[in-house]
Amino acid sequence: MVKEKTIFTFIGRLLYDKGIVEFIEAAKKMKQAYPKTEFWVVGELDQENPSMLNKSKLLEWINKEYIVYHGFQKDVRPLIAKSDCVVLPSYREGMPRIILEGMSMAKPVITTKTAGCRQTVVDGENGFLVNTHDAEDLKLKMEVFYHKSHDERHQMGSKGRALVMEKFNSQKISNDLYEILSQI
Numbered sequence: 725m726v727k728e729k730t731i732f733t734f735i736g737r738l739l740y741d742k743g744i745v746e747f748i749e750a751a752k753k754m755k756q757a758y759p760k761t762e763f764w765v766v767g768e769l770d771q772e773n774p775s776m777l778n779k780s781k782l783l784e785w786i787n788k789e790y791i792v793y794h795g796f797q798k799d800v801r802p803l804i805a806k807s808d809c810v811v812l813p814s815y816r817e818g819m820p821r822i823i824l825e826g827m828s829m830a831k832p833v834i835t836t837k838t839a840g841c842r843q844t845v846v847d848g849e850n851g852f853l854v855n856t857h858d859a860e861d862l863k864l865k866m867e868v869f870y871h872k873s874h875d876e877r878h879q880m881g882s883k884g885r886a887l888v889m890e891k892f893n894s895q896k897i898s899n900d901l902y903e904i905l906s907q908i
Contacts, residue, residue, distance in 0.1 A: 743813030850884035
C-alpha cells in the first residue's frame with residue numbers, strides 16, 4: 725500500500741520556544757516543493773506563558789493551509805499512529821515526553837541538538853537532529869526523510885522503539901532507581 729501523503733506532526737504547547745515558527749517555515753517550503761506532504765499541529769495556546777504563539781498567527785497558518793490544526797488532544801496516540809514523523813524543533817527541553825511517545829510507537833523523529841532532545845536521537849538512525857532556530861536545516865532533514873522508502877522509514881521507527889525500550893522503559897528506570905536507593 726502506497727501512502728498518499730507524508731505527514732509530519734508537531735505535538736506540544738504552541739510556544740515560540742518549542743520551535744513552532746521553524747516548523748511552519750519548513751512546512752511552507754516543503755509544501756511548495758512536495759505537495760504530497762501534510763503538517764499537523766497538535767496542542768493549545770498557553771495563555772500563562774510569555775512565549776505563547778500569537779493566536780492571529782495560528783489562524784493565518786490554518787487559513788493559508790500550511791498546517792492541519794488538531795487543537796488540544798487528551799490522547800495523542802491516534803494522531804501519532806497516522807503520522808510518518810514526529811517533529812519537535814524545541815530550543816530547550818528536559819527529556820521531551822512527546823519524542824519518547826513517538827519513538828515508543830515506532831515513529832522516526834526530527835528534533836534539535838539541544839540538551840534533552842539530542843539524547844533521544846541517533847542522527848540518521850532513528851531520526852534526525854537539527855540546529856535550533858534553523859528552519860532551513862529542519863526543512864533539509866524533512867526533505868531527506870521524505871525521500872526515504874517505506875522500508876527505510878519503518879527501520880528508523882523500529883530503531884527508535886528499540887532505543888526507548890532499552891534506555892527509557894519505565895520499568896527499567898524504576899528497577900535502576902530501586903537498586904540505587906537500596907544501596908544508600
